[in-house]
Amino acid sequence: MSPQVFHLPDLGEGLTEAALVRWMVAVGDTIAVDQAIAEVETAKSIVELPSPYAGIVLALHGEEGASILTGAPVIEVGSGADAGAAAAADTSAVGVSGSRDASADSGSAATGSAASAEHEAYRQEEQAGSGNVLIGYGTGAGPAKGRRRRRGDASGIAQAAPEAGEAASAAVAAVDAAAGIAAASHSAPSTGPVAVRSPIVRRLARELGIDPRSVTPTGHDGAVTRADVLRAAEASTSGAASRTPAPDPESNASSAAPRATGPLRVLRTEPFTPLRKAVSAKLSQSRAEIPEATVWVDVDLTELWELRPQMAVPGERPPSLTALFARFTLLALQEYPLLASRLNDRGDEITVFDGTSLGIAVDTPRGLMVPVIHRAEHRTVAELDGDLRELSRVAREGRTPPEQLRDSTFTLNNYGGFGVDGSAAIINHPEVALLGIGRVLERPWVVDGRIVARRIAQLSLVFDHRVCDGGYAAGFLRTIVDLLEHPLRAYPRV
Numbered sequence: 001m002s003p004q005v006f007h008l009p010d011l012g013e014g015l016t017e018a019a020l021v022r023w024m025v026a027v028g029d030t031i032a033v034d035q036a037i038a039e040v041e042t043a044k045s046i047v048e049l050p051s052p053y054a055g056i057v058l059a060l061h062g063e064e065g066a067s068i069l070t071g072a073p074v075i076e077v078g079s080g081a082d083a084g085a086a087a088a089a090d091t092s093a094v095g096v097s098g099s100r101d102a103s104a105d106s107g108s109a110a111t112g113s114a115a116s117a118e119h120e121a122y123r124q125e126e127q128a129g130s131g132n133v134l135i136g137y138g139t140g141a142g143p144a145k146g147r148r149r150r151r152g153d154a155s156g157i158a159q160a161a162p163e164a165g166e167a168a169s170a171a172v173a174a175v176d177a178a179a180g181i182a183a184a185s186h187s188a189p190s191t192g193p194v195a196v197r198s199p200i201v202r203r204l205a206r207e208l209g210i211d212p213r214s215v216t217p218t219g220h221d222g223a224v225t226r227a228d229v230l231r232a233a234e235a236s237t238s239g240a241a242s243r244t245p246a247p248d249p250e251s252n253a254s255s256a257a258p259r260a261t262g263p264l265r266v267l268r269t270e271p272f273t274p275l276r277k278a279v280s281a282k283l284s285q286s287r288a289e290i291p292e293a294t295v296w297v298d299v300d301l302t303e304l305w306e307l308r309p310q311m312a313v314p315g316e317r318p319p320s321l322t323a324l325f326a327r328f329t330l331l332a333l334q335e336y337p338l339l340a341s342r343l344n345d346r347g348d349e350i351t352v353f354d355g356t357s358l359g360i361a362v363d364t365p366r367g368l369m370v371p372v373i374h375r376a377e378h379r380t381v382a383e384l385d386g387d388l389r390e391l392s393r394v395a396r397e398g399r400t401p402p403e404q405l406r407d408s409t410f411t412l413n414n415y416g417g418f419g420v421d422g423s424a425a426i427i428n429h430p431e432v433a434l435l436g437i438g439r440v441l442e443r444p445w446v447v448d449g450r451i452v453a454r455r456i457a458q459l460s461l462v463f464d465h466r467v468c469d470g471g472y473a474a475g476f477l478r479t480i481v482d483l484l485e486h487p488l489r490a491y492p493r494v
Helices: 080-097 102-128 167-187 199-208 226-243 249-255 274-289 302-311 321-335 381-396 470-485 487-493
Strands: 004-007 017-023 036-041 046-050 055-060 067-069 073-078 292-300 358-360 362-364 367-369 410-414 433-437 441-447 450-464
Touching: 017 199, 017 274, 036 073, 199 226, 274 367, 292 470, 302 321, 302 450, 302 470, 302 487, 321 358, 321 381, 321 410, 321 433, 321 470, 321 487, 358 381, 362 381, 450 470, 470 487
Parallel strands: 358 410, 410 433
Antiparallel strands: 004 073, 017 036, 017 067, 036 046, 055 073, 292 450, 362 367, 433 450, 441 450
């Protein structure tokens, strides 16, 4: 059987590339059809890439962290004969050149047993949880058993791995990696399966240098969560700081290094991720094409604030403020539908819809995402609250399906959680308006001639001035304010 080459398929939405997060197999591994071979990040989410071929991995194309274009080769798979031929070719090449680094061979032999133990532990860890699986060209009953290698973990491999093209430092890096693995074999915590359900959490652990086996999981199903990893990273940092001896003021005064002057030294350059590219393109298009204007107003939320705990179903949590904002905004949009419409590319025709597909801005570890609640005007406060919690959770895990990231007609952005009051937000093109919500603060407020403490927030409406004028936008904003300040008036409609 001749080697089969798997090329990166179209991942949907017309995306032309994906970022390779990590390889899940290594050259020489035996893999099965539909076995996950790599994690890739698109502008939409992080997904596992299943192999359409079974056999022995002959070659992997691409470095972790680099981009792969749609249609470019990803992996080569062949039979045992193919692998033997490839190995013979490799041996022949070494014999001709005679340049194999003896230190690298020595390092490989020294670390063989340690790497094998670590490799097996990591394989068990991966089998304990699963991330997203790419939908589009089919997966079977799930990943088959196969060998996987670990890269970029706390053992020091990531720090020792040479960058592409840095051949001169490769030998030194290999020796450093061998030393790191040997040290890890003496200090590694107990091995065994650890459920790390989310690829986002696994990636975060790698970036922070945290070994998931050393983390105490607190997930409801025994999985390691993002908070667990962050807690472990903070504890590691605190421990390192406490072990650092206190500086001697006198010795510092005599040996203080001169303050650096001159041009700044570049620490690193970081290419945009696919998501950041997509966000950048959309924001640039919005700023370039939409003549936007902004109106804002302070709103007294005291009555709503006091009523909210009483809205909870017995045994359940009360609805979130975002859910209440969303419900009242949807009611106001029924009176001001132009703000949930679309303008054509020529800017001379408005499309008005018979409802609202509500976009919700969510801050995720990958960046800003806007999942959508379709036909949101039919949802109750309780239903919106459930939708919002689920959308936010899925978005932060990087698992939002593409159909929930398109066709929104109006976006709600509650940035109050960041501790800010207002924002000159950018419209989510091709929408025509966006409502921003600042933090809710207790402030002095004049009521019936007396200064009293009230719960106040600021609402900011950004709108396309081609679609409507300021009077229309102000009317929409005042309608929301009236509903929020007198929530019982809207009770029959909520």
